[in-house]
Amino acid sequence: MAEHVILFAGPMGAGKTTAISTLSEIAVVSTEAANTERDVVDKATTTVALDYGEISLSDDEKVRLYGVPGQRRFDFMWSILKERARGLVLLVNNDAPDSVALAVEYLGSFEQLIHAGGVIVGVTRVDTAPEPGLGAYRDALSAAWPTAMMPVLSIDPRDAGQMQTALLMLVAIVDARASIPAVAELSR
Amino acid sequence: MTAFHREQAVIDACDAVIAELRELAPSLVFASVITDDGFEVTHAPSNAFDNGRLASMTSSVQALGDAVARELALGSNEYVVIALESGNLLQLRVPGQPVILAAVFDNHELLGKGLSVSRRGVERLGALLAAL
Numbered sequence: 419m420a421e422h423v424i425l426f427a428g429p430m431g432a433g434k435t436t437a438i439s440t441l442s443e444i445a446v447v448s449t450e451a452a453n454t455e456r457d458v459v460d461k462a463t464t465t466v467a468l469d470y471g472e473i474s475l476s477d478d479e480k481v482r483l484y485g486v487p488g489q490r491r492f493d494f495m496w497s498i499l500k501e502r503a504r505g506l507v508l509l510v511n512n513d514a515p516d517s518v519a520l521a522v523e524y525l526g527s528f529e530q531l532i533h534a535g536g537v538i539v540g541v542t543r544v545d546t547a548p549e550p551g552l553g554a555y556r557d558a559l560s561a562a563w564p565t566a567m568m569p570v571l572s573i574d575p576r577d578a579g580q581m582q583t584a585l586l587m588l589v590a591i592v593d594a595r596a597s598i599p600a601v602a603e604l605s606r
Numbered sequence: 607m608t609a610f611h612r613e614q615a616v617i618d619a620c621d622a623v624i625a626e627l628r629e630l631a632p633s634l635v636f637a638s639v640i641t642d643d644g645f646e647v648t649h650a651p652s653n654a655f656d657n658g659r660l661a662s663m664t665s666s667v668q669a670l671g672d673a674v675a676r677e678l679a680l681g682s683n684e685y686v687v688i689a690l691e692s693g694n695l696l697q698l699r700v701p702g703q704p705v706i707l708a709a710v711f712d713n714h715e716l717l718g719k720g721l722s723v724s725r726r727g728v729e730r731l732g733a734l735l736a737a738l
Contacts, residue, residue, distance in 0.1 A: 447677070449666070449669030453643055454643050464643050466668075467673075487666075491658060491662045492644065494666075
């Protein structure tokens, strides 16, 4: 059976847990804890270890979905989980302060996946915060990683159709890059 | 609004309970109180470990233990033990409060005694925090 391990990363409140819940065919394994810093991000709970879900692409192809905590103090979980990952969905909420720089900063922590796997950037909450536009993200990512191909999408983590489209796009990128011998060697 | 882990009354209560634990069990080499979401409230002794990182790890381990307990549907996760070559790390949630006690005992302490002392500590801390 072919398995793809896909990470969902990004700042707290970007929609990672929601995205995995939307996509997963199994009951999501979640590690939510009460958020004691409501003044920083007004959410009742926050992920402190991981979220886990699964989706079957076919009888022989399964995607394992791992969401990592958004706060940098949990970056040891990023290190543990990114070793197994082949692709990354980076979610960034467009209403976050300096969200473009935030996207670049988070991607820097998953640089190996940019070069050897596949990355999609999903910009969330565009309905309530239309600026910055997607072009600003594309420009910043191109400046930081000129040779990398990273699609930037506006996405609603609650929308199953949008999430499935993004996931399939990512799996296609990962598969395509794995078929290039030099890139496949990098990912080993 | 002051974050829970920075409230002085909370810190004082946690410090008091850790001091009591150290008196009860000289084999206690390190103790820390951490919020469920990985912020350290306090720890002792003051010069031990990278406490911010350990606090985050404690929070993650506790949450993973809780997730396993839910998966098994055999009741709640009462405590977590990490058996180390030179001692034991025990983690217990403080009843009714969003905090966890992490206590490291050296090899001079039996696991059962460490657990008994730690249980006493979280019950006491739960009562102190509830009274604030």
